[in-house]
Amino acid sequence: MLQPSVGARVVRAADLAGTAVFAVEGALAAAHAGFDLIGILVLSFVTALGGGVVRDVMLGLRPAAIARPEYAVIVILGALATALPASVRPPVSSWPVTIMDAVGLSLFAVAGTEKALENAVHRLPACFLGTVGAVGGGVIRDILLNEVPHILHKDIYASAALLAAVVVVIGRWLKLGPRPVALAAGIACFGLRIGAVAYGWQLPRIA
Amino acid sequence: MLQPSVGARVVRAADLAGTAVFAVEGALAAAHAGFDLIGILVLSFVTALGGGVVRDVMLGLRPAAIARPEYAVIVILGALATALPASVRPPVSSWPVTIMDAVGLSLFAVAGTEKALENAVHRLPACFLGTVGAVGGGVIRDILLNEVPHILHKDIYASAALLAAVVVVIGRWLKLGPRPVALAAGIACFGLRIGAVAYGWQLPRIA
Amino acid sequence: MLQPSVGARVVRAADLAGTAVFAVEGALAAAHAGFDLIGILVLSFVTALGGGVVRDVMLGLRPAAIARPEYAVIVILGALATALPASVRPPVSSWPVTIMDAVGLSLFAVAGTEKALENAVHRLPACFLGTVGAVGGGVIRDILLNEVPHILHKDIYASAALLAAVVVVIGRWLKLGPRPVALAAGIACFGLRIGAVAYGWQLPRIA
Numbered sequence: 001m002l003q004p005s006v007g008a009r010v011v012r013a014a015d016l017a018g019t020a021v022f023a024v025e026g027a028l029a030a031a032h033a034g035f036d037l038i039g040i041l042v043l044s045f046v047t048a049l050g051g052g053v054v055r056d057v058m059l060g061l062r063p064a065a066i067a068r069p070e071y072a073v074i075v076i077l078g079a080l081a082t083a084l085p086a087s088v089r090p091p092v093s094s095w096p097v098t099i100m101d102a103v104g105l106s107l108f109a110v111a112g113t114e115k116a117l118e119n120a121v122h123r124l125p126a127c128f129l130g131t132v133g134a135v136g137g138g139v140i141r142d143i144l145l146n147e148v149p150h151i152l153h154k155d156i157y158a159s160a161a162l163l164a165a166v167v168v169v170i171g172r173w174l175k176l177g178p179r180p181v182a183l184a185a186g187i188a189c190f191g192l193r194i195g196a197v198a199y200g201w202q203l204p205r206i207a
Numbered sequence: 208m209l210q211p212s213v214g215a216r217v218v219r220a221a222d223l224a225g226t227a228v229f230a231v232e233g234a235l236a237a238a239h240a241g242f243d244l245i246g247i248l249v250l251s252f253v254t255a256l257g258g259g260v261v262r263d264v265m266l267g268l269r270p271a272a273i274a275r276p277e278y279a280v281i282v283i284l285g286a287l288a289t290a291l292p293a294s295v296r297p298p299v300s301s302w303p304v305t306i307m308d309a310v311g312l313s314l315f316a317v318a319g320t321e322k323a324l325e326n327a328v329h330r331l332p333a334c335f336l337g338t339v340g341a342v343g344g345g346v347i348r349d350i351l352l353n354e355v356p357h358i359l360h361k362d363i364y365a366s367a368a369l370l371a372a373v374v375v376v377i378g379r380w381l382k383l384g385p386r387p388v389a390l391a392a393g394i395a396c397f398g399l400r401i402g403a404v405a406y407g408w409q410l411p412r413i414a
Numbered sequence: 415m416l417q418p419s420v421g422a423r424v425v426r427a428a429d430l431a432g433t434a435v436f437a438v439e440g441a442l443a444a445a446h447a448g449f450d451l452i453g454i455l456v457l458s459f460v461t462a463l464g465g466g467v468v469r470d471v472m473l474g475l476r477p478a479a480i481a482r483p484e485y486a487v488i489v490i491l492g493a494l495a496t497a498l499p500a501s502v503r504p505p506v507s508s509w510p511v512t513i514m515d516a517v518g519l520s521l522f523a524v525a526g527t528e529k530a531l532e533n534a535v536h537r538l539p540a541c542f543l544g545t546v547g548a549v550g551g552g553v554i555r556d557i558l559l560n561e562v563p564h565i566l567h568k569d570i571y572a573s574a575a576l577l578a579a580v581v582v583v584i585g586r587w588l589k590l591g592p593r594p595v596a597l598a599a600g601i602a603c604f605g606l607r608i609g610a611v612a613y614g615w616q617l618p619r620i621a
Contacts, residue, residue, distance in 0.1 A: 036409065038358065066335070069329040069330070123483070143558070152444070152453030152558060159452045205450050205451075237566070242567045243618065249572065279542060
């Protein structure tokens with residue numbers, strides 16, 4: 001009885017932490033673009049919650065972000081963090097932010113893929129939904145900033161989320177234990193993402 | 208028996224009037240951008256109905272705009288209004304349009320927040336949904352025009368909708384009568400919006 | 415017993431063929447924009463499946479694209495086609511692609527409008543949903559490419575889909591047989607689209 005409860009609490013804490021990181025990133029991007037207070041709030045919401053909302057709507061579920069208040073609280077706190085003096089707040093591209101972002105990405109990709117499988121989505125589109133939940137918020141943020149979404153041409157980011165989704169789907173297919181599968185998927189995503197930032201890995205392009 | 212029916216008819220008329228104003232604004236923006244007839248029609252639909260559709264889809268409801276025909280009729284009439292000779296039709300930024308737009312904004316923000324609360328959304332995300340319903344159409348319009356959405360960096364517009372949503376939520380929380388709460392929320396939104404246009408109020412930015 | 419089954423199989427094959435064409439177009443556009451492999455995959459998915467997903471979500475249905483695996487398979491194969499040597503693969507704007515695209519457009523417009531009517535949407539918004547399902551994927555693709563969607567200002571494309579939707583709605587209204595109505599609608603859409611490309615037809619603009 002204790003184990004699952006501890007595990008659930010860890011996942012829950014990590015979910016809220018990931019939401020907070022994405023909210024801060026959205027707020028900093030908005031502040032950097034010269035948006036006003038409401039623009040900062042909107043970009044925080046969209047970056048942190050947009051991917052999960054799109055995924056849940058496709059699944060026919062009410063998005064957790066509107067069913068429960070704590071996500072909105074976290075996002076508002078994250079957005080307010082940009083009001084901290086510049087000497088205190090971390091730059092958008094610093095290592096601590098990159099690491100927290102990679103943790104959030106891994107968690108959202110794993111949890112989103114599991115959610116899709118639990119809702120009777122076929123394995124192949126489940127990979128797609130898991131990736132959408134993890135990177136969709138960033139895509140909407142970039143659209144609102146009037147930029148080509150970074151994930152389409154820069155870095156290894158969506159690919160790391162997709163890798164996590166594929167590991168989850170294959171692990172579940174092979175009837176492996178859900179916890180080791182989730183852990184392996186998360187580590188694969190985190191490792192690929194951090195490796196890509198550290199060593200400048202890029203996906204190939206087609207000439 | 209008479210009173211609610213009169214109230215409902217007023218709200219209904221105002222809802223359709225707000226839809227018409229937003230449709231005209233979308234059509235004028237499309238004509239100004241050099242779009243063709245179908246582009247004008249698309250931008251009318253999106254501006255007038257997009258916010259409500261996104262809100263209703265998140266709520267798990269069938270959007271009123273596809274369940275009932277009168278919204279589409281209104282939008283088509285609104286789009287056709289741009290075909291009027293330029294000497295007759297009002298410029299996009301004239302005072303009559305600004306006032307009608309502020310009325311539509313207030314109405315959509317109040318009605319959308321109430322709809323969210325009635326569908327068992329928590330108070331905090333209900334504010335978010337009420338605002339989305341009121342300003343979402345304009346955001347999608349700006350995205351289609353390939354511009355950074357105005358509400359993120361210009362004017363006081365989404366903030367006025369958010370104010371209305373917050374007043375509705377607090378009023379309902381305090382168990383005040385629904386009609387005075389709706390009226391107070393609408394007046395607050397309308398007043399803030401008109402004051403912002405008249406006096407050039409801006410939200411602060413973060414340096 | 416044979417007839418409907420043959421008809422259903424033809425529609426099904428045409429649906430998958432249309433999906434494949436749209437996927438290839440999305441992939442080629444992504445490759446042309448210099449996107450990496452994941453960007454190509456994302457644009458393929460979005461172009462081929464985005465319109466249908468938006469339509470189905472508005473209808474309150476689970477999108478076929480996530481309920482069944484074959485759509486994802488088709489899209490992945492379509493995306494991989496861009497990896498073919500340039501000497502083998504057709505240019506985006508060649509006649510074979512234009513014709514296949516017009517077939518896909520006609521089919522999606524007809525099938526989407528019928529789906530909307532079957533789900534108790536009123537006739538007027540059903541025209542809107544049929545058009546969205548047919549052209550929505552291309553609109554999202556253009557947004558991700560950070561361009562003004564082509565359908566808003568170029569060519570006759572969405573208008574052809576709208577024509578098909580209107581023919582379906584009127585034909586069903588007049589209680590004509592579903593198959594001749596679908597055929598007439600598809601031919602009207604295909605003919606208008608191909609005529610527009612061949613003769614450079616344009617919709618009027620408003621000065």
